Amino acid sequence: MAHMMTSSPTACVVLALAFVLLAVTPTLCYVTDGATRRRGASTSRRHGEARTYIVLVEPPDADGDDDEAAHRRWHESFLPGGGGGGGGEERASPTRIRHSYTGVVSGFAATLTRGELAAVSRRRGFVRAFPERRLPLLTTRSPGFLGLTPERGVWKAAGYGEGVVVGLLDTGIDAAHPSFRGEGMPPPPARWKGACTPPARCNNKLVGAASFVYGNETGDEVGHGTHTAATAAGRFVDGVSAFGLAAGNASGMAPGAHLAMYKVCNGQGCFESDVLAGMDAAVKDGVDVLSISLGGPSLPFDKDPIAISAFGAMSKGIAVVCAGGNSGPTHFTLSNEAPWMLTVAAGSVDRSFRATVRLGDGEAFDGESLSQDKRFSSKEYPLYYSQGTNYCDFFDVNVTGAVVVCDTETPLPPTSSINAVKEAGGAGVVFINEADFGYTIVVEKYYGLPMSQVTAGDGAKIMGYAAVGSPAASHNATIVFNSTVVGVKPAPVVAAFSSRGPSAASPGVPKPDIMAPGLNILSAWPSQVPVGEGGGESYDFNVVSGTSMATPHVTGVVALIKKLHPDWSPAMIKSAIMTTSSAVDNDGHAIMDEEHRKARLYSVGAGHVDPAKAIDPGLVYDLAAGDYAAYICALLGEASLRAITGDAAATCAAVGSVAEAQLNYPAILVPLRGPGVEVTVNRTVTNVGPARARYAAHVDAPGSGTTTTTTVKVEPAELVFEEAMERKTFAVTVTASGGGGAGGGGHVVAEGSLRWVSRRHVVRSPIVADSSVGGPSRRSAQDA
Missing domain, CATH: 3.40.50.200 (Peptidase S8/S53 domain)
Known part of the structure; x- marks a missing residue:
């Protein structure tokens, strides 16, 4: 959301954070109650435990195609007892259908046992079903x-x-x-x-x-x-x-x-x-x-x-x-x-919510924090670090009045650590970022103690200062809160x-x-x-x-x-x-x-x-549904084409087949083959600028930082347009030399770019040559 500065370069709104982490096990860091969602169905002793499935089906007959009620009746007919011969002994209940879909797909969501799902899958018009996930x-x-x-x-x-x-x-x-x-x-x-x-x-x-x-x-x-x-x-x-x-x-x-x-x-x-x-x-x-x-x-x-x-x-x-x-x-x-x-x-x-850790020897390290107290910065405090891994779970020494340095293993400092420092009498806390987060500092609003979060690299230097001399040596620090700083580089x-x-x-x-x-x-x-x-x-x-x-x-x-x-x-x-x-x-x-x-x-x-x-x-590089359909055919086949497009009559023979590398995408990724092997991909651009325009190709050849080198040839090297919305096709050929590519001993990724340059525009597409793409089970760009 935008923030226009109203006065000085440091006048900027700063507020608190809730960080959402995408994990293999879906969780929400915003969750305030742990109640398990009920999907409205009990279990069946005869058919096993029920769960919600998303069921894709063919649309009903054309005469009721635009009638929402007709779609609903059609969807209900798939349920046991719904008039479709599913074989169930119970009468179908409309309430068992959670949602009926007619806009982006044809289908419904319903709670079914495994036995009921098997019966549904035998119905004419069934396409496929998915057990729903929580995302x-x-x-x-x-x-x-x-x-x-x-x-x-x-x-x-x-x-x-x-x-x-x-x-x-x-x-x-x-x-x-x-x-x-x-x-x-x-x-x-x-x-x-x-x-x-x-x-x-x-x-x-x-x-x-x-x-x-x-x-x-x-x-x-x-x-x-x-x-x-x-x-x-x-x-x-x-x-x-x-x-x-x-x-x-x-x-x-x-x-x-x-x-x-x-x-x-x-x-x-x-x-x-x-x-x-x-x-x-x-x-x-x-x-x-x-x-x-x-x-x-x-x-x-x-x-x-x-x-x-x-x-x-x-x-x-x-x-x-x-x-x-x-x-x-x-x-x-x-x-x-x-x-x-x-x-x-x-x-x-x-922008940085600046909270600088200043050590007793004068060295300073810029951290960030939303928990700022400028009064805190007026004096120095004893600095405590355990000289070993310290997650601040508990303290067996006196840290009263000290700035405590804590390690973290998560993007956000755990509230339990802050509470432990506070209960032990600490005056403030410095959290050291987890190592693989590098220079990324994710902030959140905390309460109770002034704090700063620093990078792992800066944290190591702070720990080094705290470790100098005997454990009883005097080490001091403070946190200087600078509110908000803008214009931060890089x-x-x-x-x-x-x-x-x-x-x-x-x-x-x-x-x-x-x-x-x-x-x-x-x-x-x-x-x-x-x-x-x-x-x-x-x-x-x-x-x-x-x-x-x-x-x-x-x-x-x-x-x-x-x-x-x-x-x-x-x-x-x-x-x-x-x-x-x-x-x-x-x-x-x-x-x-x-x-x-x-x-x-x-x-x-x-x-x-x-x-x-x-x-x-x-x-621009344009793509229509038909182009994606041909890509789906090459990637997944005809059954998947029908499932994704919702067209039960679609065939790959009719829509064609387009390999991944040949899809008219704005970024170009080509399989990196062995030395001397050429890989050519085609692209088509549409003129949405001035009707009359001339573009010249400028190539930054992909470089990998290894012994592999690449050359790129663009044909034609110039595109001339005479009218708006005119389309032109060109070919990009990538050739590898050196020790990389397929069979060259390891995964090689080389990156460069293609720029089409006119008087008014620069149209840039990344070029990536990747030796791991297009293995034996995939059709290569040249096969398409």
């Missing part, structure tokens, strides 16, 4: 950091996104928050069909609110949905302040856009059947873009209900923006990898928690797509939801981290592009965002990862989103 939820400064300025530039050109409807699948919304006030907003477009479920009150800003979880309340008891909604499209709010740190004006990325909230998650998590129901409703209501800040571990696309329903939304012209996941920095940890989705990674902004930097590629489901399509601000992002918060643990208080704004926060930033940019180019396909919008992204930070160097090494495509995507350039990309 985890995956600013005042960021729009300014991204170059958005009131009354000029992108915001003015795009009318702040006015007339575009942004739909969010999330935890609900605080409809009364000032970020969602309706005064001065125009009504939604006439095509809008959504409404608000009472007691939520719609206005011209919040034009839709519906719940698909038990209880049917659209309010936000978690805070996540309010935060993401305001980040995407919150209105300008003056005088935002919290925690006594700073003040400023806040807004979302598309403050003029309309919002519709589809509550599919609560404190117990996000269940796939509810997520699918929310997507189904959003498409039928008429949203222009969907923002999904949740996800689970990778699945094949034909077994992933979110990927399948996103395909349905895309085929209707709706852009789907999704969080890439919070399981970094490990590779192969992405969520939401389907190429028809826009997958977002998380990075930092140029920024952006990839956040450590941001999930990394390659895609497990489709390694031949480079993912993630783009990076956006996702570390320590300030945005709206429901005042009824306490901030932080250990004495949580009420605030209207909060600081939160995750790819959940990065996603709505990109969603807002999509809304701005949609306003200016309403006829562009989702693929064109994605291409515009990717090919105009920035590859450098605010210091003019290549964007770095959490270890301050050059970030690879598998962590940063094409680059960092740049709204000013994205609205005018010059050329």
